[in-house]
Amino acid sequence: MDTSTRPSAPKLTCRAAPPETFVIPSVHLFDPQHGVDLVGDLLVEEGKIAGWGDALRAPEKVEILDDLAGCWVFPGFVDPHAHLRTPGHEYKEDLTSGPLAAAAGGYVAVVAMANTDPVADCGPVAAWILDEAAREAVVRVGQVGAVSRGLKGEELAEIRELADAGVVAFSDDGRPIADADLLLQALRYTRGIGRPLLIHLENRSLSVDGVMHEGRWSARLGLRGVPAACESGPLARDLEIVRYVDAEQKRQGGTRGGVVAGVAAASGGGAVSSGPPAAAVPLIHFQHLSAAASVRLVRQAKAEGLPITVEATPHHLLLTDELLTGFDQNLKVNPPIRSAEDRAALVAALADGTVDCIGTDHAPHAPQEKEVPIEDALFGTTGLETAFAALHTGLVLTGQLSLERLVEAMSGAPCRVLGLAEPRLEEGAPADFCVVDLEERWRVAPETLRGKSRNCAFLGETLTGRVRLTVADGARRFARARGED
Amino acid sequence: MHLISIDDLTAADIDNLFRLSDGFLEVASRSIKKVPTLRGRTIVNVFMEPSTRTQSSFELAGKRLSADVINIKESSSSVSKGESLKDTILTLESYRPDIMVMRHPRVGASRMATRYTDASVVNAGDGTGEHPTQCLLDLYSLRRVYGEFEGLRVAIVGDVLRSRVARSDLFGFRKMGIEVSLVGPPTLMPPGIEYWGAPIHHDLDALEDVDVIYLLRMQLERAKGKVPPVPSLREYSRVWGLSPYRVKAGQRVMHPGPINRGVELSADLADDDRSLILHQVESGLAVRMAILYQCLAGSLSEEPTG
Numbered sequence: 165m166d167t168s169t170r171p172s173a174p175k176l177t178c179r180a181a182p183p184e185t186f187v188i189p190s191v192h193l194f195d196p197q198h199g200v201d202l203v204g205d206l207l208v209e210e211g212k213i214a215g216w217g218d219a220l221r222a223p224e225k226v227e228i229l230d231d232l233a234g235c236w237v238f239p240g241f242v243d244p245h246a247h248l249r250t251p252g253h254e255y256k257e258d259l260t261s262g263p264l265a266a267a268a269g270g271y272v273a274v275v276a277m278a279n280t281d282p283v284a285d286c287g288p289v290a291a292w293i294l295d296e297a298a299r300e301a302v303v304r305v306g307q308v309g310a311v312s313r314g315l316k317g318e319e320l321a322e323i324r325e326l327a328d329a330g331v332v333a334f335s336d337d338g339r340p341i342a343d344a345d346l347l348l349q350a351l352r353y354t355r356g357i358g359r360p361l362l363i364h365l366e367n368r369s370l371s372v373d374g375v376m377h378e379g380r381w382s383a384r385l386g387l388r389g390v391p392a393a394c395e396s397g398p399l400a401r402d403l404e405i406v407r408y409v410d411a412e413q414k415r416q417g418g419t420r421g422g423v424v425a426g427v428a429a430a431s432g433g434g435a436v437s438s439g440p441p442a443a444a445v446p447l448i449h450f451q452h453l454s455a456a457a458s459v460r461l462v463r464q465a466k467a468e469g470l471p472i473t474v475e476a477t478p479h480h481l482l483l484t485d486e487l488l489t490g491f492d493q494n495l496k497v498n499p500p501i502r503s504a505e506d507r508a509a510l511v512a513a514l515a516d517g518t519v520d521c522i523g524t525d526h527a528p529h530a531p532q533e534k535e536v537p538i539e540d541a542l543f544g545t546t547g548l549e550t551a552f553a554a555l556h557t558g559l560v561l562t563g564q565l566s567l568e569r570l571v572e573a574m575s576g577a578p579c580r581v582l583g584l585a586e587p588r589l590e591e592g593a594p595a596d597f598c599v600v601d602l603e604e605r606w607r608v609a610p611e612t613l614r615g616k617s618r619n620c621a622f623l624g625e626t627l628t629g630r631v632r633l634t635v636a637d638g639a640r641r642f643a644r645a646r647g648e649d
Numbered sequence: 650m651h652l653i654s655i656d657d658l659t660a661a662d663i664d665n666l667f668r669l670s671d672g673f674l675e676v677a678s679r680s681i682k683k684v685p686t687l688r689g690r691t692i693v694n695v696f697m698e699p700s701t702r703t704q705s706s707f708e709l710a711g712k713r714l715s716a717d718v719i720n721i722k723e724s725s726s727s728v729s730k731g732e733s734l735k736d737t738i739l740t741l742e743s744y745r746p747d748i749m750v751m752r753h754p755r756v757g758a759s760r761m762a763t764r765y766t767d768a769s770v771v772n773a774g775d776g777t778g779e780h781p782t783q784c785l786l787d788l789y790s791l792r793r794v795y796g797e798f799e800g801l802r803v804a805i806v807g808d809v810l811r812s813r814v815a816r817s818d819l820f821g822f823r824k825m826g827i828e829v830s831l832v833g834p835p836t837l838m839p840p841g842i843e844y845w846g847a848p849i850h851h852d853l854d855a856l857e858d859v860d861v862i863y864l865l866r867m868q869l870e871r872a873k874g875k876v877p878p879v880p881s882l883r884e885y886s887r888v889w890g891l892s893p894y895r896v897k898a899g900q901r902v903m904h905p906g907p908i909n910r911g912v913e914l915s916a917d918l919a920d921d922d923r924s925l926i927l928h929q930v931e932s933g934l935a936v937r938m939a940i941l942y943q944c945l946a947g948s949l950s951e952e953p954t955g
Contacts, residue, residue: 169853169888313880320880324888345876353879355835356851416843 171357174584175330176273176304177297178263181639183211184595187226188633190233191599195589196568197576198239206237208595211638215591231646232599235632239587240272240596241574244475245337245362245451245523246548248274248305250293252281257528257616259293262548263301265526265615267642269548270574270598270631272587273304274526278315279338285310287325294330302641303634306332306582311350311361315339318346320353327357332582335362337451340398342368344405351409351447358583360445360473363402365458366499370394375539377485377502385488387539390500392455399450399458403465403472406447410471445583446473452525454480454499456509463518473581475523476510478551479621482558483507493534494621497525498543501621511564514573521577522570524551528617545621549613552600553627561628599633604646606630612649650944653759653772655781655821663788663825669939670789670932676713677934686942687716691746695737695762696773697723697753702906702930703773703782707750710937716747734758738765748944751775769944777871780813782940783905784821786933787814790925791827791861793932794901798825804856806832807865807889807913810839810878814905815865819847830855833889836878853888853895864891864904864913886912893918901925 189205193216207214209223248262257265266274276293278284284293290307297305309326311334313319323334334354341347341363350361371390376382378389453459453476462474483501495501513519527544534541552574559565579586587596607626610618634642651657658666676684692711696704704720711718721741723729728737734753741749742765749768751759756778763770774780788798795801803822809815809831822829830848831838832855843849856862867885872878879885892915896902902914902924910916918924 319877322880322884324880324884343876349836349876349878352835412840412843416838416849 171324171327172330174306174332174359174582175294176306176332176584177294178301178304178637179299181637181641183638184640185209185223185226186229186640188229188232188237188599192234192236193589194236194567194571195239197572198588198590200589208635208638211595213589213591213593213595229633232632234603235599235601237589237597237599238270238571239575239589240598240634240636241270241552242578242584242587243271243274243524243526243548243551244333244449244521244578244581245477246274246276246526247279247528247544248276249528250276250280250296251289255530255616259297259300259305261614261616262526262528263297263303263305264642265546265548265613267303267634267636268614268631268644269550270552270600270634271303271548272596272598272634272636273306273584274548275306275308275332275582277337278308278310278335283310283315284308284331285313285315285321285326287322287329290326290329290331303636308333308335308337308362310334311336311341312346317342320346320349323350323353323357327359331359332584333359333362333449335364335451337362337364340364340366340368344401347402347405348409351405355413358445360447360449360581360583362449362451364451365395365398365402367394367397370397371498374500375496376488377500377506379485379503381485381488387488392457392502392506395453395455395499396457396461399461402448402450403461403470406465406470406472407468410447444471446471446581449473449475449581451475451523452477452480452499453510453513453519454502454506456506459509459513459518463513466518473520474513474518475521475578475581476514476519477523477525478547478554479545481507481510481514482554483621491538492621493536493538493541494545494619494623496538496541496543497527497545497621511559515565515569519573521573521581522551522555523578524548526615527619528615529619530617534619544619546613546615546617546619549615550608550620550622550627552631553606553629554622554625556602556629557627595635595638597635598631599635601630601632601646603628604630606649609649650946651763651770652781652940652944653763653770654779655784655817655824657781660824663785663821666785666936666939666943667789667792669942670935673938674932674935676938677931683713683715685715687711687714687747687945690716690748690945691744692716692718692748692750692941693741693744693746693768694718694720694750694773695741695752696720697728697751697758698774700752700774702933703752706930706933706937707771707773710934710941713934714938714941716941734761735765738762742766742768748941771940771944774813776813777811777816778813779817780905781817781821782933782937783814784817785940786929786936787818787863787903787905788821788825789936790903790929790932794925794928795860798822798827800826800828801861802828802830802859803861803863804830804832804850804859805863805865806853806856806891808837808867809833809842809865810837811868811871812865818863819845823847830859832856834879834885853891856895856900857897859900861901861903862891862896864902864908866904866907866909867912882912890914891918893921896921896923903929906930
């Protein structure tokens with residue numbers, strides 16, 4: 165009998181697929197974080213990266229994917245922040261459509277938030293989702309457990325039970341943790357479990373009925389605004405609490421780390437083997453940062469060495485409040501798209517690492533929830549299918565961000581936030597990568613999207629860069645011919 | 650002499666107390682269990698919080714020493730009519746008692762009582778503060794079982810945060826040379842306890858190398874106004890509850906009582922012969938007789954068990 169009471173490892177699950185063997189000729193292999201930047205043929209053998217170069221000794225009769233020449237191969241993307249809406253809101257997204265949208269965006273793993281119905285606030289709900297994903301999902305799904313019972317912000321959810329069910333992190337995302345004592349208790353209680361809290365910053369007394377960023381354009385349009393302090397205020401409080409708990413835990417000794425599992429180590433049936441020990445995960449990962457004031461606070465906190473990480477979404481990095489003049493409900497998001505100055509600060513922060521990674525906050529909604537006056541519309545935009553192309557178009561091609569940094573922020577960085585082994589283009593590593601045509605231009609239209617909902621902030625935009633193939637857990641999970649929608 | 654905190658005693662005081670306790674333990678085995686040592690002395694037991702063990706133990710200890718013992722309980726006292734602690738103590742002081750034994754839900758209440766009485770005050774538990782006589786009886790049980798303290802390893806498991814027993818035991822056990830570690834959910838470790846140098850562990854795996862597992866009850870009644878430190882008793886007992894298969898051969902289990910079967914320990918472990926729970930109660934009577942004697946030792950001429 166196993167008498168250990170240590171928490172078990174996080175699980176990421178997807179549909180099992182037989183490990184594949186194939187060659188992709190003449191591609192640009194690009195994983196600078198792990199020292200790979202070259203043009204050649206890529207051999208995948210039995211689901212593992214077997215080698216690359218000009219004169220590959222491929223096995224006899226191996227399948228050759230010869231329509232991808234000239235494309236770039238990146239380590240697979242990992243989204244630390246998505247809403248897959250299951251259970252309870254399957255009319256918006258489910259565990260088939262959400263992971264398919266992820267695969268279409270080059271993602272090999274996606275982390276689902278806990279604000280489902282029922283809420284993922286106990287072991288059985290989380291376990292059910294992971295089992296369901298093991299039957300339906302084309303790429304891995306990691307599940308987040310609630311911090312508080314019912315997301316009510318009053319008392320702790322059964323966090324140890326959730327950890328043992330395999331959740332990758334804890335979050336009340338969609339709602340802030342208003343009660344400082346709850347946050348303090350949660351940070352202490354998760355010690356030793358090795359999984360971070362993902363925090364949605366929002367002072368609800370400042371955001372009530374707000375539709376957009378409070379500033380020049382909210383004044384012009386007459387829409388109720390949400391001030392930047394709605395985010396930076398609670399951030400300042402949370403940083404103080406992190407500073408306090410971090411010092412306390414250092415005095416107490418030991419490590420924060422728990423059991424490490426890998427995106428790259430997960431296999432389709434749901435089993436996860438332990439990966440190499442990663443650096444300790446942050447105490448708090450702040451979600452969807454939007455304001456320049458918040459960037460300043462994070463920069464100070466990181467200079468001080470506080471164990472925090474930060475994500476930004478493609479829409480906050482690319483869009484500004486002025487766009488709300490069109491009253492496009494898909495631009496109504498929480499936190500709101502902010503001013504040009506805020507956007508510039510976020511982009512600079514992503515470039516210099518103050519913002520660690522990209523999280524999409526993929527938030528699908530049904531037409532009836534969006535096709536209403538903007539004041540009544542639900543918050544959220546989808547993001548999985550457009551994240552890379554939009555950021556490549558808006559930041560890389562305009563010279564604001566390097567391609568290397570973008571790939572890192574979408575692949576390795578989110579894995580380090582969550583303590584997961586990173587996908588890598590490395591001989592012997594599990595095949596977890598995407599193949600992208602960096603030149604293909606496409607117009608984001610509802611029919612180009614695989615997800616169940618089409619409430620995308622980038623609808624109508626023409627983007628450059630298209631995911632042509634996603635290989636996850638050793639098998640092809642999504643493929644698109646050149647020019648296909 | 651007052652006994653408010655375990656820090657009121659030196660290791661030598663405690664050794665001395667246990668030599669006296671040996672004599673009183675012997676008295677308890679006689680057919681006539683009473684000695685005349687405190688004849689004519691008055692002991693007031695003031696219990697402002699529910700208690701089975703401590704109250705009955707002190708009452709019996711006083712009676713076996715032939716003292717006149719009266720018991721004041723919150724439910725039947727003027728406290729329920731709004732009387733302040735100060736006035737209760739001043740009122741009882743009018744009887745010129747020799748010893749006042751006090752249990753109170755507020756930290757520091759016993760120390761406060763010393764300001765209003767000339768009697769020796771013995772702290773029988775003050776809120777989440779201290780419970781020095783529990784510590785002494787625990788030590789005495791350990792001494793009876795193991796002979797000596799040096800080198801013993803004890804893990805205190807559970808709700809350390811709200812436990813006066815844990816506070817007295819940690820400091821009292823270490824005073825006698827016992828290695829003490831604290832085990833439980835991080836939220837049940839008192840913030841700042843790390844300054845006091847006891848190793849802190851968050852999983853029962855840490856029990857591997859100890860001789861004695863000292864369990865604590867979850868004190869839900871002391872949770873008012875705060876976010877509860879653990880999500881549920883179900884989760885607590887699943888992760889930190891002790892059952893026989895988690896106790897290694899040769900390990901002993903202690904608990905100050907009252908126990909909650911099925912929460913901090915399984916029902917079958919409570920009844921297991923590795924449990925010292927009832928042994929502790931027996932030790933308690935002898936130790937409390939010794940404490941009452943020692944409180945008045947300076948003014949007594951007779952030998953305790955004569």
